[in-house]
Amino acid sequence: MKIRRLLATVLSGVLAGGTFAVVLTQIPPAAAERRGQAPLVIGHRGASALRPEHTLLSYEAAIAIGADYIEPDLVSTKDHVLVARHENEISGTTDVAEHPEFAGRRTTKTIDGRPVTGWFTEDFTLAELKTLRAKERVPDLRPDNTAFDGLAEIPTFEEVVKLALRHGVGVIPETKHPTYFDSIGLSLEEPLLDVLNEYRVREAYIQSFETANLRDLSKRTRLPLVQLVTFGGAPYDWVAAGSTRTYDDMVTPAGLREVAEYADVIGADTRRVVPQDAEGRTTQPTSLVRDAHRRGLDVHVWTVRNENSQLPADYRLGDPASPVHPRATGDVMRWISTLVEQDVDGLFCDDPGMCRAVVARLSA
Numbered sequence: 001m002k003i004r005r006l007l008a009t010v011l012s013g014v015l016a017g018g019t020f021a022v023v024l025t026q027i028p029p030a031a032a033e034r035r036g037q038a039p040l041v042i043g044h045r046g047a048s049a050l051r052p053e054h055t056l057l058s059y060e061a062a063i064a065i066g067a068d069y070i071e072p073d074l075v076s077t078k079d080h081v082l083v084a085r086h087e088n089e090i091s092g093t094t095d096v097a098e099h100p101e102f103a104g105r106r107t108t109k110t111i112d113g114r115p116v117t118g119w120f121t122e123d124f125t126l127a128e129l130k131t132l133r134a135k136e137r138v139p140d141l142r143p144d145n146t147a148f149d150g151l152a153e154i155p156t157f158e159e160v161v162k163l164a165l166r167h168g169v170g171v172i173p174e175t176k177h178p179t180y181f182d183s184i185g186l187s188l189e190e191p192l193l194d195v196l197n198e199y200r201v202r203e204a205y206i207q208s209f210e211t212a213n214l215r216d217l218s219k220r221t222r223l224p225l226v227q228l229v230t231f232g233g234a235p236y237d238w239v240a241a242g243s244t245r246t247y248d249d250m251v252t253p254a255g256l257r258e259v260a261e262y263a264d265v266i267g268a269d270t271r272r273v274v275p276q277d278a279e280g281r282t283t284q285p286t287s288l289v290r291d292a293h294r295r296g297l298d299v300h301v302w303t304v305r306n307e308n309s310q311l312p313a314d315y316r317l318g319d320p321a322s323p324v325h326p327r328a329t330g331d332v333m334r335w336i337s338t339l340v341e342q343d344v345d346g347l348f349c350d351d352p353g354m355c356r357a358v359v360a361r362l363s364a
Helices: 001-016 056-065 100-105 143-148 159-169 180-183 189-198 211-217 236-240 255-260 288-294 332-343 351-363
Strands: 040-043 073-076 081-084 106-111 114-118 206-207 225-229 265-269 298-305 346-349
Touching: 040 056, 040 351, 073 236, 081 159, 081 189, 081 225, 159 225, 180 211, 180 236, 206 211, 211 225, 255 288, 265 288, 288 298, 298 332, 332 346, 332 351, 346 351
Parallel strands: 040 346, 206 225, 225 265, 265 298, 298 346
Antiparallel strands: 073 081, 106 114
């Protein structure tokens, strides 16, 4: 697979005409080629445990502490530039509410079937968004991150890619709400591929919680694609089409065979691999990783977070009666070890330094 993809890249360059210099960068190896290797450490929205998410500050921190890949969630501006935000509604991650010149743009929209009120990236040009500053999304959980409020701009996908290339790490962008953005004439896939192709990015995966855009992308790129799977619910493109199928159907043996027709990786909520009971304690692992591997799919799990409130109940540490117990660091390294022991191929971590330490120890 790796050789075939590299030859295809060389051939495309020859067909373009002129001399061709082979660039010794590779598309990430297909699932079967990664077997037995240490899992990838993926900086979830950068190093969002340490810096406000989806900022260059966060991505730089993730790279410094050992991430193999950094993850930008992508939404579009009014002038069709992709920027890194967890959602297109930005009141929780920027200071937009403090800008009186934009007060009139606060509105309510229906996003993936639900009403959402606030300010939306698609109502701003890139130049306007660049006048805003990022802030910590969950200040009660991560009060230390508020020290960085107001310091960082909203980065473009191009800026994130250039940072990754400069430091020799990969990118794993997620297309957010692709059905919605298609409906307003701001399709995400074309500008995404334009940036990756312009910078000849080969260390990249492309993710989506929906299926239709991944099927489309599978015809347009050789980069590996990640079908994201939540613990409940269904892909919105299925919902919009009136289907009664859910993510539960997607992770059955038959569902995984279907996913393998267009994607290379299952990106699963950790509870799909290590479930939890009604009290939040872990139970017997599922067969998802084994079943996915049998169908040639890798498995990336999300999201490993440090805080007690974000960990399974049996991995929490300290006095539950303490007012700071929810945000205190739990036994996250043991939790990472548990996930690695399930033979997962990648971990999305809010603190990639923690993941790197555990992966390095288990791989030694």
